[in-house]
Amino acid sequence: MLQHFDPNKDYGTPARVSENLVTLNIDGVEVTVPEGTSVLRALLKRTSTFLNCVPAITWKHSALAVSAQWKLKVAAAPCFLYHTCRKRHVCYYAEQQAGETAPQHHGAVHLRSPAGLSDLSSNGNCELQDVAGAVGLREVRYGFEGNNHLDAKKDESNPYFTFDPSKCIVCSRCVRACEEVQGTFALTIDGRGFDSKVAAGQDDGFLASDCVSCGACVQACPTSTLMENSVIERGQPEHSVVTTCAYCGVGCAFKAEMKGNEVIRMVPFKDGEANRGHSCVKGRFAFGYATHDDRVTEPMIRDSIDQPWKKVSWEEAFSFAAGRIKDIQAKYGRESVGGITSSRCTNEETYLVQKLIRAAFGNNNTDTCARVCHSPTGYGLKTTLGESAGTQTFDSVMKADMVMVIGANPTAAHPVFGSRLKRRVREGCGLIIADPRTTELVKSPHIIADHHLKLRPGTNVAFINAMAHVVITEGLEDKEFIANRCDNTAYNKWREFISEERHAPEQTEDITGIPAAEIRSAARLFAAAPNAAIFYGLGVTEHSQGSSMVMGIANLALATGNIGREGVGVNPLRGQNNVQGSCDMGSFPHELPGYQHVADDAIRGRFEASWGVTLDNEPGLRIPNMFNSAIDGTFRGMYCQGEDIAQSDPNTNHVDQALRSLDCLIVQDIFLNETAKYAHVFLPGASFLEKDGTFTNAERRINRVRQVMPPLSGMADWEVTMALSNALGYEMNYSHPSEIMDEIATLAPTFKGVSYDRLEELGSIQWPCNDAAPEGTPTMHIENFPIGLGNFAITEYVATEERSTRKFPLLLTTGRILSQYNVGAQTRRTPNQAWHDEDVLDLHISDAEMRGISDGDWVGISSRAGDTVMRARITDKVQPGVVYTTFHHPGSGANVVTTDNSDWATNCPEYKVTAVQVVKVNSPSSWQQNYQNFDDQQQDFLKQGRESVSQ
Amino acid sequence: MVMEADPFMLIEGMTIAGLAVGATQGYIYLRSEYPIAHQILNEALAKAEAANLLGENIQGSGKTFHLEVRLGAGAYICGEETSLLESLEGKRGLVRAKPPLPAIVGLFGQPTIVNNVLSLAAVPYILAEGAKAYADYGMGRSLGTLPFQLAGNIKRGGLVELAFGLTLRELLEDFGGGTFSGRPMRAVQVGGPLGAYLPESQWDTPLDYESFAAVSAVLGHGGVVAFDDTVDMSQQARFAMEFCVVESCGKCTPCRIGSTRGVEVIDRIVNDENREDNLELLNDLCDTMIDGSLCAMGGMTPFPVKSVINHFPEDLHKPVTEDMAS
The missing domain is CATH 3.40.50.740 (Rossmann fold)
Incomplete structure (x- = not known):
């Protein structure tokens, strides 16, 4: 599906959904829009030329809520562009076009010409230049001698994009994209009045700031102030193809913007139903591995x-x-x-x-x-709900009143969903985090979780049972949902089981380490929310009781009636694309x-x-x-x-x-x-x-990869x-x-109703897609479950055999970080290395002090399976007794340490719990030395292979 | 003065206003330059709370109203209602777009009414004496009284609380007693640094909002600054733009860049560089700022400038002296 390169039409302000329609009159033509729609959006529906003719630059970003940095009267009409449409609004746009362009248009553009219009690089990519062209601007009336920012220094610290403040018109679109879309709050406007300028962090440059390099600011920038380095180096793309990202399970749709067969940049596709026009650093920028010299292209x-x-x-x-x-x-x-x-x-x-x-x-x-990774999800959800998959769409989270995130770190591993969740939390949705580590969702700008249930690794089932115990014994369950939608024999059996005193938070406190009062409070909040959703990740599944935990989650969702509509559900965050x-x-x-x-x-x-x-x-x-x-x-x-x-x-x-x-x-x-x-x-x-x-x-969601x-x-x-x-x-x-x-x-x-023709027609399809649901099924289990009635499963907590001992007193848990992906085969071959070029071991200061370890020291990590060496990083993100690392670099040998313990039902490995000892060392482990020798040998064999003549 | 001398009038007015709109939380946003007012207000609030005139279940009525004083950090723009809300939320004092109006989406996203001390302090009187008694003061749609502040080159400066409707000349002559220097008065700026300069021909305008609007001037908060015939009105026009340069929050382009360009353009006019072209440009710039600015800061900065262009054009056409050229 080749498309000519054409910037997405942007209606400037978000689409509104309303049953009430409003009709207004634009140049004598009636335009009907949902109530709440801005005048700007209505105008753009009427005429595309308006796009380039009105200095509406600052609003033209449909992901952002209306915020006029610019107030403009539309000709003689007593309305402003950012007003919501009302009946009898009459706009005379064409009349104005026919006559002279309003002076304020000119004035606006003149004022906004920081570098002189001829100097704006990246032709075709600058909305200011487009507007200047549309109003016929040939010269800048104020001249160039006045106070200006033309000497402002470029920030080239980010490996993927350049910030050139000399071209900046301080429209704040980047700042707002960082806040409203990404939710990182890394950018701000520094200074006041004429000195106002965009600054990353404490004006310490993009790379050193909190910036996560999602690129939303680059996409939002109406000039070439924030610009992909690839475009600066190779020029504007010529055509584009819509395809699907191959990193995590969010499944973002992208427009691959191309020059011939070369990808110039990836731009998140605004119609992408999973990502809604947003992306993370991996999807948008880290595609260079595809043409890396390490590619082996011959058998x-x-x-x-x-x-x-x-x-x-x-x-x-x-x-x-x-x-x-x-x-x-x-x-x-x-x-x-x-x-x-x-x-x-x-x-x-x-x-x-x-x-x-x-x-x-x-x-x-x-x-x-x-x-x-997620085999326990398949088993657990099939047993309880009848289908091996998550129940919702990502959009559904925008209707949640309470979200519980268990064993997942979405802002790192599913960043686009993480941003979505943060957006909802900023709108007032409650948040409960169950995680041994302090993740970004626990506390970050404008986000504070109602509860951080800091459980000990390996005690998930005891925790979820305690939550359910509170719901049942305090009478907080959804009796109607249980009676109508669930198997009552199974329910009564489970109810008897879960009501037993041994599941009370006061009893499990010693096991999980979570104070009983905190569990009770969290369970009450969860049960009281009109719509409560659970999102979980590998912190749930990669345990010896992974399947039990998945069923425990489903039990809780069923007991509180949080299945079968938008805003609720059981949502596994799948790891890979x-x-x-x-x-x-x-x-x-x-x-x-x-x-x-x-x-x-x-x-x-x-x-x-x-x-x-x-x-x-x-x-x-x-x-x-x-x-x-x-x-x-x-x-x-x-x-x-x-x-x-x-x-x-x-x-x-x-x-x-x-x-x-x-x-x-x-x-x-x-x-x-x-x-x-x-x-x-x-x-x-x-x-x-x-x-x-x-x-x-x-x-x-079945997405086309083109x-x-x-x-x-x-x-x-x-x-x-x-x-x-x-x-x-x-x-x-x-x-x-x-x-x-x-x-x-x-x-x-x-998959009965799925075909490529249908996919082209609908954009994407969420299975089941069959005669009963010809357009797919966004929300599952609305009327009944594939197994008829919801099934409560008995989830007895059984402690893992992997527990801390005198020999291995710490518990190692593993996970991922934002800039690297899985085994790192792709991201290690991109400039993402700038953020994370080695795996490190996170440990709490008390554990470090006890062992005489300082930040940056080489430490040996040993378990009963093996040992490896990496650098230590001292942090308060892990609790005492717990250490954490990633496995993005093969030489780190994180999995040399992990054991072959696995989930009782599915054999999913217990990556999240390994008893280890950590000591200060000064040389790599013997495994690492052997690995290095093996790697050298194999790289040499590859080199010889590449040089051999094909026969 | 109300806050320092009769804080309970304000507290009572705000409590009534809170009950009227169903608000349970009120804020007094006070500039940090008024430490005594801060201290007095806090003491008054503590006393009101102790007497259950504020807080939960006020006087057993079942009604709740909490009141809190918050200090600003001194930015002029934070007097603008949406910047004030941003500042109250702990953010930079930047103007918000309207709509949504604060009455619909205001502080922390909640419906909020924003009024000045003058309005709220009038509430107890109106409720005690009746609307008629209040309406007996003033004229037209401008009812009640306004404390006028006489300043600048004036013999008797200070504060005069008067009913609306007196003429500006009466205020200047009867209360102010003419210029301090004794020289003829030439221009009067009314309504603060963003108010227009009125020439003598407009001094018989009655002091009410509508009459002032009719002559493209503003009454604003009632500040009156008098100038005698030694004033250079081109410098007063420049000062308006300069004030905006200093106080602009920087959010919208017309105000952020327009004010700087305004100073530059006025300097060129004064120095007789393409004077006619630059005068046209200054006029266009004023229109852009009026129509295009997000709030009254940029929208009103042209008022004094335009009044100089319209009423004191001779000051913009003076020959360049050596003194000026330097």
Whole structure:
């Protein structure tokens, strides 16, 4: 879908929703708008030329509430542009155009010409210049000798954009974007009167300020004062393509603005239903990895991992891979191979990989990275609510009166949603945070959580049970909802269970560390809110009781009647761009696409008929099982697409051992990632800019991913999987990803109504999309649950075996930060490194002092699984007894320390709780030394591979 | 003076106003330059609270009204109602766009009425003596009284509280006693630094809001500054722009940049650089500031300037002397 480059039409003030319509008269033509609409917006609906003819610059940002920095009479009409429309408003705009332009227009533009109009760079990107052109301005009447800011110094500290105050007209749009859209409050107007200027932080430059580099200010700037460096360097884009971001599960829509095949900049798409025109530093700026020199764009093979790579043709790579897989299966049996689908790839690509495994490998040894993040969500929500997905849209949060965030840090990991939530909280919505750490949502400018329930890692279930106990024993439950919408047998059983005194906050206080009074107060607030919503992240799922906690959350939502309308719900914040989709597409060993169990003969029969093969009726291996079987010698071949299990999975030593045991590891990726260092076949993958397909975000929203540049390797990922399948002897024959989606629609009932044509028509679709809901389902469970009645599940708290001991007295919990993404394969190859170029260990001052550790010291972190070394950062964001780190850099070895403990139901690893000891050290750990040697060797093999001649 | 001498009149007026609109919280926004008023007001509030004339369940009526004094930091613009609200919220004193009007979305997003001390202090009298008694003072639509402040080159300066309707000349001559210097009076600025300069031909205008508006002048808070015939009105026009340069909050362009350009343009006129072009430009600039400014600060700055252009043009056309050129 190529579009000519055309700035989005901006109606200046937000759209209003109202049943009451107001009709006003513009140049004799009646224009009808919802009540509350500004005159400016109504005028712009009438004529697009108005856009450039009125110095309405300061309002032209539809995300911002009306704030006229400019008052302007529309010709003779007694109304102002920013007034809300009233009946009988009559505007004479055309008359004025026909006559002389009003002097105040001229006056305005003259006054606003800080650098002289001819000096404004970035033609076509400056609204001031547009207005000057429209009013026919040729000279500046005030001259250039007067007081001015032309010598103001540029701020080039941010790696992605430049602030040139000499071009600034101090319209405050950037400041307001930072406040109202992003909610960071990093920008301000410093000084008064003529000296007013935009300042970041305490005027200490963008990089040193609180600025999170979301770019909302750059987008809002009407001149070229705040401008992307890429535009300054390479000029204005020529065309654009709307596509979907490939970072987190928010699923932001972007316009990739292009010059030929080169992306000049990414601009959040204003019609994007997940992001509403906003973005974060990753989505907007960190796309340079796609053309990084580290990209491997030619297939490579080798006999064993202690050999250099050899560049080969695609045909040779496929035949080598297929041959090895077939040999393994001949020798060790059908079950001896498997594969891992990717949450980074499209639905269509994921679907093909699991289809290849089930149909060409002939077993169900397929799994996906959701195993290590949100598999408990799937299990827990399916058990209680009947569907493995979040219940709401992101928009829904704007109707919430109370939000409880559990084990999630949205401002870092889901920044666009985080901004949305902060916006709602600034509007007065209550906020309860349950997190061992003090996250930004606990306290930041204009945000203070009503409660920060600072629980001990690993005690989630005891906490949620205590919340439910208060609701039930104090009679705060929604009796009507329970009676009508829930299974009353299950409810009564649960009620009896949860009412037991041992769940009382006073009893659990010693377990969770949360004062009983605080739990009681939080539970009362939550239960009393007309609309209370729960948002949760990996702090809920990545525990030995992850599934129990998800069910505990659902229990609380059901008990308080907070399901089935806007503003409420149970909302898992999914980590990766398509983790929802990869689960939907049948990546799990026990479920075919659409969460249909492999053991169900009728269901399997439909797939067998469609695919023309006999399918195994036994669930296959999960990722941890694959590793164990590999070490046992029964699992010997793996096809891994777009996932870096060597870095992301827990207990790195164990993973290392498993991967080394494989006879054939086929890795398909854009870089030679950590896993590929153990591979025998490397198939070059395509970045999201090269993909054509769909991603499904955390709100079940299927978004189109459109190709903006051809695959660097010459083959799209789905074509690679198809060719591999064909080489294995199972024929696949698709000419376009849309055909894959059509096949999915015939097999997965929740996708029945989905097609590329429908997606073009509707923009995006939230599944279920079928005959009953032809336009998709924004809010789930409105009238009933897929399982009929809501099911209360018994959630007994069982302490994790991973607890602090004399040997390992601290609890390590892991997470993410804003500027880096997951294993960092992408963001480490961008200037985002400016914010976070190494992982550090956060620890509380009391724990540091006890160990003689100062800020910046090298510290050794050891657990029963392994040890690693990183720098310490002393902070009050973690509580005493808890330490925290990230795993964005492979050399940090965060997962060398994490253990193979996992969720009882789904095997989701217990990343969030590891008992560790921390000591001051002065050299890297032995693991790190070995890692460095292995990495050097593999980089050398890659270099030799790149230099080899393709045969 | 009301706040220092009869704070209970204001407290009573605000309490009545609060009850009238259903407000339970009132604020007195006081400039920090009045420390004695601050001290007296706080003592008065404490006494009123102790006597249950403020607070919960006032005199057993079931009505609640709390009152609090907040100090400003001295910005002129914070006298503008929306800047005042911003300042009360603890932010920079920047003008807000209207609408929404403060009565609909005001302090901390709540409906808020903003009135000056004069209005609120009149409330107890009106309620005690009746509307008729109050309306017996004044004329036309300008009812009641106004404390006029006589200042500048005037023989008897000071405060005179009068009913609306007296002429400016009566005020200047009968109460002020003419100029202090004894020289002929030439110009009078009424209504504060943003008020127009009135030439002698306008001195018979009655002191009420409507009559002043009719001659493109403002009565404002009743400040009256007299000048004798040694005044250079071009410098007075320049001073208006300069005042705006100092006091502009910087939010809207006409005021933020216009005032600086205004000073520059007036300097060029005085120095006879393209005098006619620059006079036209000054006129256009005044129109831009009047029509385009967000609040009365930028919107009224041209009033004194325009009055100089209209009534004292000779001062803008003086030959350049060596003294001026330097």
